[in-house]
Amino acid sequence: MADYRSFVGLSVYLEEMVATRYLNQLQVPESYPDGKINDSTNWTAEDRRTALYWIYINTRDNTVINQSYECSFCQKEHGRQMDLCDLIPLLVESEHSMTEKLDIPNIKPGYIQPLRGNAVEYLEQLRNTRDELEEDSPEWCVAHADLRIYECAWALKFKDDDKSLSAEDQAENRFEYLLTLDAEKAFKKVAATVRKALSAMRHGLMSEYLDGEYKLVTPPHQCPNIEEGDEPVETVLLLPFRYNNFLPSL
Numbered sequence: 001m002a003d004y005r006s007f008v009g010l011s012v013y014l015e016e017m018v019a020t021r022y023l024n025q026l027q028v029p030e031s032y033p034d035g036k037i038n039d040s041t042n043w044t045a046e047d048r049r050t051a052l053y054w055i056y057i058n059t060r061d062n063t064v065i066n067q068s069y070e071c072s073f074c075q076k077e078h079g080r081q082m083d084l085c086d087l088i089p090l091l092v093e094s095e096h097s098m099t100e101k102l103d104i105p106n107i108k109p110g111y112i113q114p115l116r117g118n119a120v121e122y123l124e125q126l127r128n129t130r131d132e133l134e135e136d137s138p139e140w141c142v143a144h145a146d147l148r149i150y151e152c153a154w155a156l157k158f159k160d161d162d163k164s165l166s167a168e169d170q171a172e173n174r175f176e177y178l179l180t181l182d183a184e185k186a187f188k189k190v191a192a193t194v195r196k197a198l199s200a201m202r203h204g205l206m207s208e209y210l211d212g213e214y215k216l217v218t219p220p221h222q223c224p225n226i227e228e229g230d231e232p233v234e235t236v237l238l239l240p241f242r243y244n245n246f247l248p249s250l
């Protein structure tokens with residue numbers, strides 16, 4: 001029971017870690033040719049969310065949720081019910097390659113890749129550390145900046161990465177390298193290039209990454225208070241993707 005309690009208590013803050021464990025436990029080693037499961041720490045963050053979503057909508061009787069928002073057109077509060085199955089038509093199949101060459105003058109050559117399970121687990125811990133600090137305090141600002149730099153460090157691979165090291169150690173080395181760059185000129189360029197590439201590589205559930213959290217894009221909602229003859233007013237609502245809502249309850 002003590003183990004159970006600690007697991008439940010931790011899961012709110014270690015969603016990525018719990019998701020890895022869950023997605024790995026679902027796989028039967030014997031069904032793989034080499035007897036090894038396909039470790040979900042190597043899956044892209046998008047594939048992890050999409051897998052959890054599929055399992056969820058296929059195992060629940062009720063997939064309808066309530067959303068409410070303040071309409072920017074009529075300033076009134078609207079509510080709607082949305083069936084999570086309505087997100088299926090919004091699934092994106094990326095035509096883009098999952099690697100993109102990094103080619104910026106005076107920056108080490110390499111490539112950009114989507115964030116994978118090991119990256120989002122690492123970033124989750126950094127975010128937890130940041131959130132223990134008082135918001136906007138000097139310490140918080142440093143932790144917040146580090147999180148942003150680490151997002152880049154994990155999305156990058158340099159040609160001269162020491163592949164004998166663990167993925168974490170390699171990311172930490174890339175972080176140290178990024179710290180040596182000129183913030184205004186070089187780092188901003190790298191960060192913008194990474195952001196653009198990651199956006200082109202988006203796949204699975206349509207989502208936006210805002211304030212360190214994934215938000216699912218839901219079908220537009222029509223304001224009910226428009227007059228006849230007015231242009232339709234549609235609002236796209238974002239639904240925070242909390243793993244805990246998609247994992248089976250313990």
Ligand SMILES: [Zn+2]
Nearest residue numbers: 071074223225
């Ligand atoms: Zn409205």
